[in-house]
Amino acid sequence: MKKKLPIILIIMLFVTSINPLMVNGLSPFPLEINNEAYEPKNMPFVWEDSIFLPLREIGEKIGYEVKWDENRRAVDLTRNNESLKLYVDSNEIVLNGGALTLYHLPVVKEDRVYVGIDLFSNYLENIVAFSNGYTKISIDEKRPSTEGIFTESKDEALKNKLKHFMKIYTENQNFQGSVLVARGNEILLNDGYGYSNEVLGIRNNNQTKFAIGSITKQFVGAGIVQLEEKGLLNFDDKVSQYVAGLKHGDKITIHHLLTHTSGLVNATELLEFYELTESTPMEIVNLVKDMDLIFNPGERFAYNNTNYILLGMILEKVSGETMEDYFHHHFFEPAGMKNTGVSYGKRPGFNIATPYQGYVETYEVDDQPLLENAYGAGNVYSTVEDIYRWNEALEGETVLSKAAKEKLFKGHAEMGGLQYAYGWMVGEDQGGQFYQHDGSTLGFSALSRKHVDKDTTIVILANRRLQKVYEIAAALEVILNGGNIEDNQIPKLPEAIEMNPKEYERYIGRYNVLNPLNMDNMVMDVFVEEDQLFLQVDEQEIVEIFSKGNHQFFTKIMDAHMIFELGEDGIAHKIVFTQMGMDFKGYKEGYEKEEVVIEEEILKNYVGVYELEEGFDLKITLENGILYLTPTGQGTMELSPISQTKFELMVVDASMDFIVEENGAVNSLYYQQGAYEKVAHRK
Structure with a gap:
């Protein structure tokens, strides 16, 4: 296995x-x-x-x-x-x-x-x-960006606000990368932040090259659409027509691969993937080719890098070119992307920033095992300026016809409020339609976001894993839309607070934690060695955790945080572990949580749809005596009772308290998640 x-x-x-x-x-x-x-x-x-x-x-x-x-x-x-x-x-x-x-x-x-x-x-x-x-x-040498799309905006006030935000964000969050913001073919921000190489003190600038991870999928999707338009393949073709030996290749179509609805196992989630060197795409596919499908093709969406490794193989077989050559001839050269290429390819120019991981403390990492093996799933490198060129090329017909672009950007698979198209995520907000994709490798983070109706582009490339690119983009859009981000709204990295080592005793123990991604149980061990507090998750590497006060802790090498809840005896019985925006909750082994029993007739009063924000509802359903929550555009989650009216989510650090009126009716609930608090009313 x-x-x-x-x-x-x-x-x-x-x-x-x-x-x-x-x-x-x-x-x-x-x-x-x-x-x-x-x-x-x-x-x-x-x-x-x-x-x-x-x-x-x-x-x-x-x-x-x-x-x-x-x-x-x-x-x-x-x-x-x-x-x-x-x-x-x-x-x-x-x-x-x-x-x-x-x-x-x-x-x-x-x-x-x-x-x-x-x-x-x-x-x-x-x-x-x-x-x-x-x-x-x-x-x-830096090459001048002289195209018309690089005209400098004359809106000095807006440029200064964007520049100031990035300055404070970099200081507070240790951001390292490059950011470009444009509107209407005018540049509002185009600069580098932090270090390309920390040891040598080399700073990032707007032409620093970064691995872009899964943004690579945009080029694979565009290539497949081009080949379909030429009549060289069909989206409904079976994968077995192009790649032999795949156990379920006669059930999976090119469309399934493009939309992440194939049901294949994700090869990049296997340890064996990172052990391969100088591999071929087929050697990567061999890791999963004989495995059973996770679900039937077309049944649902599950993001999967195997899909785009296979698509890269199909592109090469049908076009007769290597993927690297195809990208250069059909996309990079026509769009003027001279600082873009395939990592560890045969062409010169693969000179990228040094990759890092970490949080308060950073560490240089070796990204070669992933970049060499990712192929069509994520092996392209680029600059913020070149990704901007790519977005602008897609506005016209330099690289794709109008008909081809309609196919490329048509949403198919639902994915948490968005739809996955062919190598793009597409959606709508109050400002209209947008399309985007993010990327992540062992030491790089990336986001390209184009708001079609507002004609704005945001490109963020970083040489550190798990940089909060969506958080940065959201703040930049607030400023673009005329809003303000105050300096005190940008959190600073946590600082360790000294504790008496004797205080650590209240936190030690084994916690059984629910994993919200697959609903499996995990084990988190908290223990003391040489007057220091440590955490180990499911026999992974041991990491030291540091206090930030009020029973809250963090790690310095990863953006991960823990909150311990103490009982009346002053001993911790519950942990909430937060990482990558997800909450992992669990109780200490041996702790007996007081069972709250609620009659089904009372639970029925809570069933309904409650409007939390305009266009965003909380749907409450009842099944087999258990309440479930389904937020707009998201999956269904079980609610765990704390009292007769209050419930918590085990997969998110959130709670809701149903408001019972004097006549027994329930027409609203109080929702709390972190600092967010609001009353939602029944529709």
């Missing part, structure tokens, strides 16, 4: 153990400048946690005129309208007339000036990146 990955990833996977900066000295780093191999005459070297490069040699190679001022012991670099003066015996530089301070003091070695590599990225604004394991350095 193949083993599935744990659903709660408390710690990072594939932490890289390679750090070339631990030893000072000469380092024969292969260099690549503007996607071409370059062998420097003067060898780079490592010193004080940085890589030092020969200033004149590299500066001239990337197009700067370099002059030495002997009297002032200074170096002048000029290129077009750029100018930089660097003093050899000082950290001070003058960049385009403004004074700045370098992190690393320049070094003179054999009458040559060497500078930390961050000078080329942070001050001369080139794109500096490293291959996995720091075996290669790449330096690329």
Whole structure:
């Protein structure tokens, strides 16, 4: 039996153990400048946690005129309208007339000036990146974005509000990535935040390359639609026509794959997936080809990367091109996406930001096992500017005809208030129609969102797993719509509060917790070692947890939080574990929860539909003596009674209290979820 990955990833996977900066000295780093191999005459070297490069040699190679001022012991670099003066015996530089301070003091070695590599990225604004394991350095010149869609907006007030929000959000939430916001073919925000590489202090900018994860599916979907339009395949074709050996290939259609309704097992949830190296797509499919279906094809939606790995194989077989070549010829080149490609492909340019995981503390990770094996499910890298180019190309008919786009964006499978189309999630809000897709790898997060009726685009790419891209996008849209996000509305990362280790005793124990994703039980062990409190989930890696006061704890390496509820004896009997927006609730082993018995006639009074917000209802149903809640566009959840009128949700940290009037009628309920509180009235 193949083993599935744990659903709660408390710690990072594939932490890289390679750090070339631990030893000072000469380092024969292969260099690549503007996607071409370059062998420097003067060898780079490592010193004080940085890589030092020969200033004149590299500066001239990337197009700067370099002059030495002997009297002032200074170096002048000029290129077009750029100018930089660097003093050899000082950290001070003058960049385009403004004074700045370098992190690393320049070094003179054999009458040559060497500078930390961050000078080329942070001050001369080139794109500096490293291959996995720091075996290669790449330096690329930023290319000007001169197309009409990159016209700078003249709305200074709005631009400043967006810029200020991202500044405070980055400070408070340790965001690292790039963000682009556009409206009506005008740029409102286009900048980088945090570090592309933390060790070397290299900052992200608007042309930093990131793995985009499942946004890759947009290109696969578009490719399949193109082939269908040419009459080379049909959406109703069986997968067995193109891929042999799949147990249920004669039941599953291309349409099922495109809409995640195939019922196949998700290969990327198997540990064996991450153990494969230099694999082929068929080797990935072999992991699941003989497994039974989870459900009958077309029966329901279940997001599944196996679907798009298979679609990539079909695209290659029908088109006669590799997926990498097809993307370049049909999408990347026509749309002007020169900084986009396939990870670990044959084409040059795969120089992406360093991937990280973490929360308060971050850790570099090795994303190669996923990016090499993801294929059509998630192996493309890009920039915020190129994803914006892609969205704009889809507005016209540069890459797809009008008829093809109608097929691409037509929603089919229901998915929590949205519909899944062909590689896109589509939906409507009060402002009209939008389409979007997010992506996540072991060390990257991404979101591309186009609001069609408002003609706005938001692209967020980050080199840290599980960055809150939807939270950022929602705040940016509030500002775009004329609203405000106050600084105090942006939460700060938690800080650990010192506790007397003796206080930890009240929390220790084994908690049996309900997993809301599959309704299975999980075990959470809380214990003390050497005066520190630790948590272990289902025999996963042990992580330390830290107090933030009021019986609340958090981990520093993952955005995960715990709240303990104490009984009258001062001992914890319940835990609420929150991660990725989901709540996992459970009780300590041996704790006997007081049973609340409610007569069925009373429960019948609670049945009905209650309006919580305009267009959003809470539907209460009764089955076999148990109340169930079905919110608009979501699944059905069991309600657990706390009292004769109050119930809690075990899958979400929320409760509702039915309001009984003097005559016994129930026409409203009080709903509470976190800080959100509201009375919902019966419809």
